[in-house]
Amino acid sequence: MSQDRASKTQKIIEEALLKAGRNNVKFEMLGYGEDIANAPFENNLPEERFYNRTVIIDIIPAKP
Numbered sequence: 001m002s003q004d005r006a007s008k009t010q011k012i013i014e015e016a017l018l019k020a021g022r023n024n025v026k027f028e029m030l031g032y033g034e035d036i037a038n039a040p041f042e043n044n045l046p047e048e049r050f051y052n053r054t055v056i057i058d059i060i061p062a063k064p
Contacts, residue, residue, distance in 0.1 A: 002053075003031030009055045024062075 032038040041048040
């Protein structure tokens, strides 16, 4: 499910970038799934589960 969430988010961003004339953007996508060792928060509280199901986007400028 986490991989699917990340893939859908990437697709939305790619489509918006193409409409803006940008096609030189690279993506790296990670889905941690059920691997609690990689989750940023525990899953004991509803708030923690919420944050573990978010998509984080880091924008890194291209090197000149």
